[in-house]
Amino acid sequence: MTQDLANWSVFITRVIIVDGSALNRLLYVRYAETFPIVGGDFSFYQFPSDAFWSKLFASALAALRFGF
């Protein structure tokens, strides 16, 4: 699981949000079951759209909070 979580943190911006494949969704859920918060330091590369935020939050457990 440790390796899964490490991979998840590497790919969060590049894969999970964009792709949303079943495997990545699983990693996302497992991350949220372990950690209460995740750093979203991707937010300063560009101004995210409303659709981006919706997709991001819909793909994670409701309890997961973000630091932007």
Added chain:
Amino acid sequence: MLNKNFLSAEAFIRLFHEPLSLFDRTACYIFEFGTLPKSIFVNVGAFANRLSTFLGSLPVGPHYSVEIRKAEYLHPEYFAMLRARNAAHVFNAWTRMPELWRQVAMEEAYTADFTVSRALLRHGITYEAAVTAFEPYSRIQDPNPAAHDALRALIQKSLGERRPAYIFVNNRLEGNAPGTIRAVLDGL
């Protein structure tokens, strides 16, 4: 090229605060500043003044924090400004910032009623070097017990004062972020 949105409260509110307010998923905001040249801010006072205006124009409520990457900005003027705005200094482990334990030891660095820390890189190690050394981040490869101690100190202080702490750990600190978190927690 001048960025018209740089430290623009209007842009932040329109592009982040308003859309994110619809979701209630934001723990904190981190305003990150690189190694700002003197052509932008002649000194820490100029930076603090501009930042104070920005922070003072933001909606009350969210937890705002500031991450600097210029060691000379760790200055009483900077800390006093943050304290006046109840914005947190981000205790950051980064290439050219004083080590985490040095920042944690600075009493004046606790500027808000919450704490934010980002453990990103070992002092003196560049991002590129860490990526090359640590990928694919399968295990801790460069143990950093001093960083563990510093993070524990932040956690214990926050617990003792019953204040929220947002601690972010990156794979590039030691090679595996979950392993770092486990090591920190095991030593609490």
